[in-house]
Amino acid sequence: xxxxxxxxxxxxxxxxxxxxxxxxxxxxxxxxxxxxxxxxxxxxxxxxxxxxxxxxxxxxxxxxxxxxxxxxxxxxxxxxxxxxxxxxxxxxxxxxxxxxxxxxxxxxxxxxxxxxxxxxxxxxxxxxxxxxxxxxxxxxxxxxxxxxxxxxxxxxxxxxxxxxxxxxxxxxxxxxxxxxxxxxxxxxxxxxxxxxxxxxxxxxxxxxxxxxxxxxxxxxxxxxxxxxxxxxxxxxxxxxxxxxxxxxxxxxxxxxxxxxxxxxxxxxxxxxxxxxxxxxxxxxxxxxxxxxxxxxxxxxxxxxxxxxxxxxxxxxxxxxxxxxxxxxxxxxxxxxxxxxxxx
Amino acid sequence: xxxxxxxxxxxxxxxxxxxxxxxxxxxxxxxxxxxxxxxxxxxxxxxxxxxxxxxxxxxxxxxxxxxxxxxxxxxxxxxxxxxxxxxxxxxxxxxxxxxxxxxxxxxxxxxxxxxxxxxxxxxxxxxxxxxxxxxxxxxxxxxxxxxxxxxxxxxxxxxxxxxxxxxxxxxxxxxxxxxxxxxxxxxxxxxxxxxxxxxxxxxxxxxxxxxxxxxxxxxxxxxxxxxxxxxxxxxxxxxxxxxxxxxxxxxxxxxxxxxxxxxxxxxxxxxxxxxxxxxxxxxxxxxxxxxxxxxxxxxxxxxxxxxxxxxxxxxxxxxxxxxxxxxxxxxxxxxxxxxxxxxxxxxxxxxxxxxxxxxxxxxxxxxxxxxxxxxxxxxxxxxxxxxxxxxxxxxxxxx
Amino acid sequence: xxxxxxxxxxxxxxxxxxxxxxxxxxxxxxxxxxxxxxxxxxxxxxxxxxxxxxxxxxxxxxxxxxxxxxxxxxxxxxxxxxxxx
Numbered sequence: 001x002x003x004x005x006x007x008x009x010x011x012x013x014x015x016x017x018x019x020x021x022x023x024x025x026x027x028x029x030x031x032x033x034x035x036x037x038x039x040x041x042x043x044x045x046x047x048x049x050x051x052x053x054x055x056x057x058x059x060x061x062x063x064x065x066x067x068x069x070x071x072x073x074x075x076x077x078x079x080x081x082x083x084x085x086x087x088x089x090x091x092x093x094x095x096x097x098x099x100x101x102x103x104x105x106x107x108x109x110x111x112x113x114x115x116x117x118x119x120x121x122x123x124x125x126x127x128x129x130x131x132x133x134x135x136x137x138x139x140x141x142x143x144x145x146x147x148x149x150x151x152x153x154x155x156x157x158x159x160x161x162x163x164x165x166x167x168x169x170x171x172x173x174x175x176x177x178x179x180x181x182x183x184x185x186x187x188x189x190x191x192x193x194x195x196x197x198x199x200x201x202x203x204x205x206x207x208x209x210x211x212x213x214x215x216x217x218x219x220x221x222x223x224x225x226x227x228x229x230x231x232x233x234x235x236x237x238x239x240x241x242x243x244x245x246x247x248x249x250x251x252x253x254x255x256x257x258x259x260x261x262x263x264x265x266x267x268x269x270x271x272x273x274x275x276x277x278x279x280x281x282x283x284x285x286x287x288x289x290x291x292x293x294x295x296x297x298x299x300x301x302x303x304x305x306x307x308x309x310x311x312x313x314x315x316x317x318x319x320x321x322x323x324x325x326x327x328x329x330x331x332x333x334x335x336x337x338x339x340x341x342x343x
Numbered sequence: 344x345x346x347x348x349x350x351x352x353x354x355x356x357x358x359x360x361x362x363x364x365x366x367x368x369x370x371x372x373x374x375x376x377x378x379x380x381x382x383x384x385x386x387x388x389x390x391x392x393x394x395x396x397x398x399x400x401x402x403x404x405x406x407x408x409x410x411x412x413x414x415x416x417x418x419x420x421x422x423x424x425x426x427x428x429x430x431x432x433x434x435x436x437x438x439x440x441x442x443x444x445x446x447x448x449x450x451x452x453x454x455x456x457x458x459x460x461x462x463x464x465x466x467x468x469x470x471x472x473x474x475x476x477x478x479x480x481x482x483x484x485x486x487x488x489x490x491x492x493x494x495x496x497x498x499x500x501x502x503x504x505x506x507x508x509x510x511x512x513x514x515x516x517x518x519x520x521x522x523x524x525x526x527x528x529x530x531x532x533x534x535x536x537x538x539x540x541x542x543x544x545x546x547x548x549x550x551x552x553x554x555x556x557x558x559x560x561x562x563x564x565x566x567x568x569x570x571x572x573x574x575x576x577x578x579x580x581x582x583x584x585x586x587x588x589x590x591x592x593x594x595x596x597x598x599x600x601x602x603x604x605x606x607x608x609x610x611x612x613x614x615x616x617x618x619x620x621x622x623x624x625x626x627x628x629x630x631x632x633x634x635x636x637x638x639x640x641x642x643x644x645x646x647x648x649x650x651x652x653x654x655x656x657x658x659x660x661x662x663x664x665x666x667x668x669x670x671x672x673x674x675x676x677x678x679x680x681x682x683x684x685x686x687x688x689x690x691x692x693x694x695x696x697x698x699x700x701x702x703x704x705x706x707x708x709x710x711x712x713x714x715x716x717x718x719x720x721x722x723x724x725x726x727x728x729x730x731x732x733x734x735x736x737x738x739x740x741x742x
Numbered sequence: 743x744x745x746x747x748x749x750x751x752x753x754x755x756x757x758x759x760x761x762x763x764x765x766x767x768x769x770x771x772x773x774x775x776x777x778x779x780x781x782x783x784x785x786x787x788x789x790x791x792x793x794x795x796x797x798x799x800x801x802x803x804x805x806x807x808x809x810x811x812x813x814x815x816x817x818x819x820x821x822x823x824x825x826x827x
Contacts, residue, residue: 110539120730132596137479
């Protein structure tokens with residue numbers, strides 16, 4: 001299976017730059033890497049903006065950017081992954097319902113709180129009547145959207161789909177994440193003293209992809225695999241070896257790994273497994289959030305299109321890779337692998 | 344060669360029963376499960392009738408032998424139905440080749456709203472209850488309980504969530520990614536959704552009358568339903584009795600408005616036509632449509648007009664079983680899938696109860712009394728959600 | 743009356759989230775719905791009803807002609823004045 005990418009769009013923390021000293025693998029106080037918000041008017045008519053909460057604006061902006069990048073006006077389908085959905089409006093409606101004792105609730109907040117608002121507002125904006133779905137399953141939300149794209153494009157390889165992910169962080173959610181009672185079971189990366197290993201993050205990324213190569217294609221996804229492993233194992237190299245030996249994932253010739261892990265020892269082991277390939281802990285740049293693989297995929301696209309030396313400082317090998325492995329794990333239960341290759 | 348996808352197990356819990364057997368008995372008795380709220384402690388409890396599952400969380404925990412007072416109602420309902428659907432067969436399947444695909448809209452909101460209400464009232468609140476808030480929690484937990492590890496995901500597309508789950512699972516099986524799946528969905532009654540729908544002013548204070556000229560809105564419901572889906576080869580290898588087949592499906596987006604359906608029903612028409620095309624059937628081959636039929640002015644008009652267009656001259660019998668269960672939101676597609684399977688298996692069309700007057704825009708009445716017939720081979724089940732997420736699935740007898 | 747009209751416009755801007763509009767941008771007599779005015783839709787109608795209930799403690803009943811009441815800022819303020827009298 002090949003998913004050829006010919007357009008990308010994002011609202012996120014931005015690219016890692018040379019000499020940027022973002023920390024990772026070291027405990028730090030609760031911090032957040034927030035998105036750099038664009039001028040939404042570029043892609044969103046202000047008349048419609050009022051009905052769109054922040055996460056929907058982010059999604060719509062990134063989606064339109066991807067379509068513009070691919071020079072497409074209407075995709076054949078739209079699939080979104082969001083692990084927590086529209087937190088701001090959910091909170092707004094819930095708060096108002098409780099404070100007003102179940103009277104006088106605003107319908108706008110309710111309808112904007114539904115998880116599928118992002119995908120459906122994009123469809124309304126670009127008049128897309130095609131296939132439309134939203135995945136919301138923790139560490140697999142974006143990956144499920146990609147796997148669904150594979151299935152849809154198997155039926156019609158010429159179709160072009162807009163696939164993306166969006167997750168936001170709010171101050172209220174941050175307060176919950178900081179609570180040790182919650183943190184202990186949350187599955188996020190904390191050390192033994194419940195200090196974060198990565199900042200918390202947020203972001204949106206959309207990709208226009210097709211089952212067939214076009215003049216605009218600049219890279220292709222060659223595999224997407226998820227492993228639900230409630231009983232472990234935790235060893236990343238074993239997971240990778242099983243993926244290859246048992247599940248047939250082609251891990252030959254990987255020359256860069258974008259890893260969602262936080263342990264430098266794991267990063268070393270992974271590098272060794274791939275004959276000294278560079279391993280970048282990408283969450284240093286985007287923070288920890290459940291659809292962060294979409295950031296790593298976006299980063300991969302930029303690497304293939306613009307060259308690695310403009311993107312990452314600690315990639316090991318200097319030359320632009322031909323094959324990137326994105327490897328992430330959440331709570332040691334949600335393991336995902338995506339391989340992306342140059343075209 | 345793509346594998347055919349068969350339904351070999353069903354599980355359901357709703358206002359009309361906690362198993363497929365109880366459900367069919369209720370359906371045949373033509374008694375609605377919609378009544379006053381017993382368990383949800385809402386200020387609106389005496390205003391809006393609901394399709395509430397007739398068991399408390401404590402009852403459900405006992406039935407499932409899980410820790411009382413710890414779990415969200417969403418998870419409890421989903422486990423009840425998922426266990427019934429899979430029975431004891433999973434021990435004979437490779438867990439890495441079985442998937443769990445679920446749909447829901449508000450996750451563990453029943454616990455979340457209690458948590459914030461407690462804080463607001465200055466009481467004690469357990470923050471770990473928020474770990475069950477997100478939509479994916481119940482799928483993860485149920486997959487762990489059932490020892491399923493091949494593929495786990497959750498879909499949230501409003502009222503078409505579990506229809507899309509069934510579709511996605513069917514495509515995964517057809518493609519050989521997995522051999523079998525527990526697929527369906529769940530939603531529990533919450534003050535959040537009750538107040539949400541009330542803010543849109545589309546709740547009926549009486550028993551709903553889907554597709555009736557004088558309809559006044561919907562009744563919210565809750566429940567869960569799952570199908571055990573497997574490839575033809577897997578069903579044969581495991582010697583499973585086949586109930587019916589997932590023959591085809593269509594998914595489209597109305598792309599019109601966040602809550603209202605377009606008056607010409609563009610989205611529903613595309614979904615129904617997509618289902619027909621994907622199943623290789625003609626409109627005249629459909630023997631019954633299980634409507635989305637919520638009882639709202641907008642949905643029923645849009646759906647009714649769409650059916651008149653897609654099935655011109657050959658409109659099959661149709662009915663909305665939401666008059667029994669209420670509108671179960673994320674669970675609706677799956678609950679109605681189970682009801683469609685029961686229709687095929689038993690040759691019975693369950694009526695639109697509480698129907699009196701034909702809609703002036705339509706040329707047909709829904710089936711309004713129990714109809715036993717020998718020839719139900721292909722059933723279409725519609726699920727049309729907020730945000731224009733429209734899905735239609737065709738279930739067929741296997742001959 | 744003018745004070746009420748200005749207040750109502752401010753509440754409409756806030757409740758309906760018109761971030762880029764000021765009170766002076768809203769024509770008192772222009773239709774609120776449809777393409778010629780603010781372009782409101784059915785959800786906005788519910789929000790306007792919420793303003794009447796929340797800010798003015800006025801419910802629109804079955805007997806009231808909702809469409810006429812919500813036609814413009816002017817008709818809304820007339821209705822409020824009538825109910826408060």
